Structure formats: C-alpha cells, structure tokens
Amino acid sequence: MNKFKYLSKQLIKPSLLFVALFLALLPSCETVPETNRTQLILLDQRTEFSMGTKAYKDILKKSKISPDKRAIKIIRRVGRRIAKVVNRPQYKWEFNLVENKTPNAYCLPGGKVGVHTGILPIAKNEAGLAAVIGHEIAHAVARHGAERMSQSIIVAIAGEVLAQGLTRNEADRQAMRAAYGIGSAVAITLPFSRNHELEADYLGILYMARAGYDPREAKKFWQRFSRWGKKEKKSSDFDFLSTHPANKKRIAQIDDMLVRAMAEYNRSAKIGAGEKLKAGRY
Structure with missing residues (x-):
C-alpha cells in the first residue's frame, strides 16, 4: 500500500514536467512544405546548416571525387534544375559525384549533395x-x-523524467532507462523515419516533375533498385525494424503519388527521361 502511495505521488512529478515541456515546445512546431505536416524542430536552421557543411567537408576528405566529367555534368545539371524549382535561396547548393560502389546519395542540411x-x-x-x-x-x-x-532529445528527456519519477532505486532507474530506450526506438523514432522516407518520395517526385522529368521514371527506378537488392541479397521487404519502407510498399504508394506529379509534369517544360547514364542490368 505504501509503495502504491509513493508511486501515485511520484507520477504527479513526471506528469507536471511533461505538461510544462509540452507547453514550452509548442513554439518550436513547424509545417512541412507541400504536405502541411506539423513537425517539432528544436534546432535553428543556421546551426543545422553549419552541421551539414562540416559533415560534408568531413565526407569529402575521406572520399574520392569521380573523374567522370560527363557524369558530373549530368548530375549538376539535374541537381540545379531541381534546386531551381525547390526555390530555397538560403541553401548553398553543391553537387558532387563520389567514387563508391554502394548505390546511395545524400543531401546534407544547407544543400550539400553527394551521389555515389x-x-x-x-x-x-x-x-x-x-x-x-x-x-x-x-x-x-x-x-x-x-x-x-x-525527437531524440525529447525521448532522452522523457526517459530521464520517468526514471527519476517512478523509482528511488538507482539500479531500477538504470533498468528503466535501458528498457525505455529500446521501446522508444521501436515505437517513436523509427516509425517517424519510415514516414520521412515516404514524405521524401512524395516531395521528390513533385520536384522532379516540376523540373521537367517524367515522374513515372521514379517508379521504374525503385523497381530497378528492388531488383538490385534481391540480386545482392539486401532485401528491404522486412518492414518492422527497418528505417526505410519496404520496397514493395514504396513502389505501390508511388502510384498514388503520380496523380498529382503527372499534373505538375504536364505543366512543365518536359525533358522526359533525359540523357542516358551508365548501362546496368537492373
């Protein structure tokens, strides 16, 4: 009974802290362009850009820039066309081709783009x-x-508040921190990451369509990427602890995205599929 009373009293503390934290974070809410999804951002853009620039420089120091002038020219042409329709003048766009056999690409905060x-x-x-x-x-x-x-900052704070509020025993607190860390990763952080991927698919298809590229080629790309994954035995069809949506789901959802994307494409100065790149059996 005493333990129940203690727990009841202790639950009040984290509850009040959560309410205070929620109210404090309300001004940090922003809206994603096009999708109008509300998101919590605790990082100012200047700091974010600075981190992106530093990370980009570190990556380039450890990487080899490709000598393929034709491919670099194409990448920069495509990148600049997309950057133009995105219309973010505060971004300092850079596009580089990195020698790396792993099929990947990235855009760091501030507009630093690397393509493998x-x-x-x-x-x-x-x-x-x-x-x-x-x-x-x-x-x-x-x-x-x-x-x-x-999200990681909020999860860390929430875990600590619960650990401090629900038990007086330090060993129990450590166990709770560990358990909450695992639970929060599965239930909070990773599902958002999968949503991010789908949101980036949607925005990316709109951008390429506005830049004049046939958005139907996006579906073909992901189909080829899926075949590459199967060939290399890197399946992404398992959709629980993956930070990316399974390819089957992604390809199916792209069909829904194409309705608006095709309307954008039809209003653009059509380029179609554009120039061919290196041949690949995918």
Whole structure:
C-alpha cells in the first residue's frame, strides 16, 4: 500500500514536467512544405546548416571525387534544375559525384549533395537520377534530420523524467532507462523515419516533375533498385525494424503519388527521361 502511495505521488512529478515541456515546445512546431505536416524542430536552421557543411567537408576528405566529367555534368545539371524549382535561396547548393560502389546519395542540411557512382547504373537516365536527387533534397528541405534530432532529445528527456519519477532505486532507474530506450526506438523514432522516407518520395517526385522529368521514371527506378537488392541479397521487404519502407510498399504508394506529379509534369517544360547514364542490368 505504501509503495502504491509513493508511486501515485511520484507520477504527479513526471506528469507536471511533461505538461510544462509540452507547453514550452509548442513554439518550436513547424509545417512541412507541400504536405502541411506539423513537425517539432528544436534546432535553428543556421546551426543545422553549419552541421551539414562540416559533415560534408568531413565526407569529402575521406572520399574520392569521380573523374567522370560527363557524369558530373549530368548530375549538376539535374541537381540545379531541381534546386531551381525547390526555390530555397538560403541553401548553398553543391553537387558532387563520389567514387563508391554502394548505390546511395545524400543531401546534407544547407544543400550539400553527394551521389555515389554505384547508383548511376540503377538510375539509368537523368529522370532516374532526378528521382534520387529529388528524394534526398526533399529530406533536407523538410528538415527531417533536424526533426529526428529533436525527437531524440525529447525521448532522452522523457526517459530521464520517468526514471527519476517512478523509482528511488538507482539500479531500477538504470533498468528503466535501458528498457525505455529500446521501446522508444521501436515505437517513436523509427516509425517517424519510415514516414520521412515516404514524405521524401512524395516531395521528390513533385520536384522532379516540376523540373521537367517524367515522374513515372521514379517508379521504374525503385523497381530497378528492388531488383538490385534481391540480386545482392539486401532485401528491404522486412518492414518492422527497418528505417526505410519496404520496397514493395514504396513502389505501390508511388502510384498514388503520380496523380498529382503527372499534373505538375504536364505543366512543365518536359525533358522526359533525359540523357542516358551508365548501362546496368537492373
């Protein structure tokens, strides 16, 4: 009975702290362009850009820039076309091709874009590349990185408040912190990450369509990427602890996104699939 009374009293403390924290964080809510989703951002954009620039410089120091002038020219052409329709003058756009066989690309805060040579055969053409670059730029424009950092901060604070409020025993507190850390990762942080991927797909397809690239090529790209994954035995069809949506789900949802994207494409100065890249059997 005494333990129940203690627990009841202690629950009041974290509850009040959560209310105070919620009220304090209300001014930090922002809205994602196009989707109008509300997000919590605790990081100011200047700090975010500074972190992005530093990370980009560190990556380039450890990487080899590709000597393929033709591919670099295409990447920068596609990137600049997308950057133009995104219309973020505060971003200092850079586009580089990095020698790396792993098919990947990224856009760091502030507009620093890196494309791996390994993704070129899968992209196949300018439009496929536009799907990749548009997707990565969408992550940056929607401030997904800053949002995930903000979520991590909130999760850490919440875990500590619960640990301090619900038990007096330090060993129990440590166990609670560990348990809450695992639970929160599965229930809070990772589902947002999967949502980020789908949101970036949607925004990226709109960007490529407005830039004049056929958005139907985005679906073809993800189909090729899925085949690459199966060939390399890197399946992403398991959709629980993955930070990315399974490819089957992603491809199916792209069909829904194409309705608006095609309307945007039809209003653009159409480029279609654009110039071909390196051939790949995907």
